[in-house]
Amino acid sequence: MKTALITGVTGQDGAYLAELLLSKGYKVHGLKRRSSLFNTDRVDHLYQDPHEKNVNFKMHYGDLTDSTNLIRIIQETQPDEIYNLAAMSHVKVSFDTPEYTANADGIGTLRILEAIRILGLAEKTRVYQASTSELYGLVQAVPQSETTPFYPRSPYAVAKLYAYWITVNYREAYNMFACNGILFNHESPLRGETFVTRKITRAAARIALGLQDKLFLGNLDARRDWGHAKDYVEAMWRILQQDVAEDYVIATGVTTTVRDFVKMAFAEVGIEIEFKGEGVEERGCVAACHNPEYQLEKGLEVVCVDPNYFRPTEVELLIGDATKSKTKLGWEPKYDLPALVKDMMQSDVDLFKRDTYLMEGGHRILNYYE
Ligand code: NDP
Numbered sequence: 001m002k003t004a005l006i007t008g009v010t011g012q013d014g015a016y017l018a019e020l021l022l023s024k025g026y027k028v029h030g031l032k033r034r035s036s037l038f039n040t041d042r043v044d045h046l047y048q049d050p051h052e053k054n055v056n057f058k059m060h061y062g063d064l065t066d067s068t069n070l071i072r073i074i075q076e077t078q079p080d081e082i083y084n085l086a087a088m089s090h091v092k093v094s095f096d097t098p099e100y101t102a103n104a105d106g107i108g109t110l111r112i113l114e115a116i117r118i119l120g121l122a123e124k125t126r127v128y129q130a131s132t133s134e135l136y137g138l139v140q141a142v143p144q145s146e147t148t149p150f151y152p153r154s155p156y157a158v159a160k161l162y163a164y165w166i167t168v169n170y171r172e173a174y175n176m177f178a179c180n181g182i183l184f185n186h187e188s189p190l191r192g193e194t195f196v197t198r199k200i201t202r203a204a205a206r207i208a209l210g211l212q213d214k215l216f217l218g219n220l221d222a223r224r225d226w227g228h229a230k231d232y233v234e235a236m237w238r239i240l241q242q243d244v245a246e247d248y249v250i251a252t253g254v255t256t257t258v259r260d261f262v263k264m265a266f267a268e269v270g271i272e273i274e275f276k277g278e279g280v281e282e283r284g285c286v287a288a289c290h291n292p293e294y295q296l297e298k299g300l301e302v303v304c305v306d307p308n309y310f311r312p313t314e315v316e317l318l319i320g321d322a323t324k325s326k327t328k329l330g331w332e333p334k335y336d337l338p339a340l341v342k343d344m345m346q347s348d349v350d351l352f353k354r355d356t357y358l359m360e361g362g363h364r365i366l367n368y369y370e
Pocket residue numbers: 007008009010011012013014031032033035039062063064065084085086087088089090104130131132133182183184185186187192
């Protein structure tokens with residue numbers, strides 16, 4: 001039985017990866033942060049009572065900014081594979097918390113690699129580093145592959161650049177099996193609520209159900225290569241099963257604007273969005289609502305641009321070339337963009353229908369959205 005340690009197990013990818021590794025018979029340890037409220041929603045279905053025998057899923061308190069606790073957990077768990085997924089992963093927020101982001105996302109990766117070296121596990125423990133298409137930043141060439149030069153455009157991306165190179169360096173210097181997965185954007189019903197896709201699918205569901213009036217967004221022209229997180233965690237695992245440690249791009253090869261994602265998501269609930277105006281004046285109107293279940297006024301303005309969501313420096317275009325992964329890992333995504341949007345919309349409509357039932361029953365629901 002192999003043992004894996006997942007940092008960031010409570011996040012979107014951590015949850016899907018834990019599920020995948022458990023289904024493959026792994027013993028899975030996860031690093032979780034202490035918070036004042038429970039923060040394990042995404043993995044609660046995997047929880048096993050630690051008092052039982054043969055527990056295969058166990059979480060440990062820890063933080064990427066604390067090297068002593070990383071050394072202790074790695075020593076205790078003696079993992080065959082470490083998936084370093086923990087990070088302050090929000091690009092816009094990294095402009096507000098640049099020093100913390102560098103510490104957690106950049107130096108955090110070094111702490112893991114150093115812990116493995118100090119503990120004498122360099123030959124045993126394989127490491128997956130969650131690298132990102134944000135490394136490409138300002139467009140140098142498209143589609144972006146393993147050989148495209150990097151030009152990071154945010155404190156997040158600069159921290160991840162350090163993490164990328166320190167992973168390569170430990171591989172070369174100490175012969176460690178350490179790999180970067182350069183993953184393009186991947187989404188799912190478990191996606192954090194403030195990333196643009198989930199913000200849109202939540203708002204489309206809530207607007208259709210009469211729980212929200214408007215959706216405020218930033219740059220509608222940004223283009224992203226969006227895949228499904230379920231497909232992408234499969235690639236992470238494959239990267240660590242190879243004979244030779246290498247870095248891989250994981251992407252669908254299709255790019256779409258935020259504006260088109262909005263149209264696709266609202267179309268799932270029968271709402272047609274037509275954009276009018278330009279730049280900050282841009283407005284998305286409901287030209288027609290074709291779903292009799294939802295009562296929306298014709299021509300209602302439901303999507304607006306709010307410059308507060310613009311970033312000081314933006315990544316305008318991402319489109320990945322995953323030829324190496326397809327050839328060497330035998331990896332192929334199962335979800336295309338329409339299937340991803342459908343999955344996210346179905347999940348959010350179900351989620352917010354529950355809110356409408358609660359409201360009908362006289363309960364107050366939290367009306368917070370960003
Ligand atoms: P999430 O934001 O959903 O999850 C991040 C995880 O990291 C959470 O479990 C979070 O804990 C944890 N975490 C944050 N800071 C710390 C810290 N200081 N110490 C310990 N744990 C911490 O991200 P995703 O699942 O979407 O992404 C996983 C990784 O992949 C990240 O490193 C991200 O940067 C990278 N990535 C993501 C892509 C994507 O499109 N999703 C694409 C390319 C790379 P908590 O739950 O308590 O907040």
